[in-house]
Amino acid sequence: MTSPATLQKNDLVPEIAAKALWIRRRSFQMVYEAQMGHPGGDFSAADILATLYFGVMQFTPDRPNDPARDRFVMSKGHCTGAFYSVLAAAGYFPEADLKTYMEPLSKLNGHPNRNYLPGVETNTGPLGHGLPVATGIAIAGQIDNADFRTFVLTGDGELQEGSNWECALTAAHRKLENLTLIVDRNRLQQGARTEETATLDPLDDKWRAFGWHVEVVDGHDHGQLLEVLTASPKGRGKPLCVIANTFKGKGVSYMHDNVAWHHGVPNKEQYEQAMAELVQ
């Protein structure tokens, strides 16, 4: 297993940054070639995913069912561009498979399927499913007194689904300190800003009121993400909610904080401009 904890955190930042850039470029190529996808959310999540897979989680890609692995649940299952890219980068399957994104009979469905791909823990797509499943995984770890951690990434608009909040009670009641929720707080849902649709703020207070430990970070700052995600949860007695403030479309000027890129797809000119901007 990789042991990022043994390394100095700051040493990891350049590699994580490089992986995040690669995820943005590779996922955008997938969306461009498929002419389908959710690139705005891919980009808001790219830094979080790169940090988890290259700085936080312990896993062995060639043993995807290792009982001791840390688990990651991609609750915002529509952002498969970024998710499949990070899985390929982490070694779960060949990068060449990414070329088949959404093609007939591809293992890379628009939403992830655990029966098609290693590294996918549960099938997501409908919103509000990831946190409750991740809670069940964390409970299994709690029953066995196991060391693995369970991470789940949700969108912020997704928190309008009630299933998250009934489960928030369960996770806090059971003091699931082995469970970490990361909210990709890009403030844009499919059709408009979250705060214009169904107000989420003050989001940190809501999670605290539900009995969770809350950290608010810049979701594009790998150092900050590393800091809160690698801190030992032992003895905290609460599940952790990391509110990662992000921008939809982060990294490309014309997509930045622009709701049109929730599931917008680029034409040739836009694609080329994005690739010119997505450089180190």
Next chain:
Amino acid sequence: MSAAASKKEGYFDCRDSFAATIEALAERDPRIVTVVSDSVGSSKLGGFKKKFPERMVNVGIAEQTLVAVGAGLANGGKVPFVSAASCFITGRAMEQVKADIAYSNVNVKLIGQSSGVAYGELGPTHHSIEDLAWLRLFNNLTLIVPADPWQTEQAILAAAEMDGPVFVRVSRMPVPALARATGSKFAIGKAETLVEGSDATIIANGTMVHRAVAAATALRSEGISARVVNMATVNPLDEAAIAAAAETGAIVTIEEHSVRGGLGGAVAEIIASTNPVPMRIMGFPGFVPTGSAEWLMEHYGLTDAGIAAAVRQTIARKK
């Protein structure tokens, strides 16, 4: 359900069989856990809770979490039996059943308790006469509707044995132990013929099976030879048993479920595309009026006499 009915001599509550079996299983398999939504008592899991407090997860009144947590526990190497009133574990958590359990194809056992109209006077919000129709759409979800205490035990054991998602529908309606040949075995997907017959076939499951046997016995005295097939597994269906039923030239299905999309619908799909013969689907028409479970069954003719009459009428339709 009236108190009198539940105490009928020689009749059993299949939930007791479920509870005893899951406790015995948990003794020998440490992976077995139960998941409930404040449904300990209604699932008769008080004994399990006492014996294995660490292996019971009570999520509170939260069925979406209930079902999803089951999926997560399976990911963590457990064999979860997720138990709640059938009306809620299905209808309230349908998308979790679809995405987290069936489509994800995980090793979770869903137990739908007190199915059908067992909650009688509490009304259609608490009845579960839609569950089989809803769940039958998930092609990889095994569906078992046991008919008596022995078959409930066997269904729970078989569910634990197989690797994959299973739904077992457990009734609280009192049923007698069915007479079977010694050495009878239960297998998922295999129907059992309880009464041989050649003029018509009654295909039943759950609480309706003993009534079908009584109807066949009554018909025999009139010279009508009606076969009784206990189709405990609704998915996968025993298509050979249905083909054989068609050979008798008339089929009556009966279930404690809506006439839409349940066992009757499943049999009709096969019959319509293979060997169409006169067929009658017995069950409830939809939302039912206020009444006890027994009264509702009487009202809709789901009785020994009602089944016998349906068999006569269906035989009369033979060309």
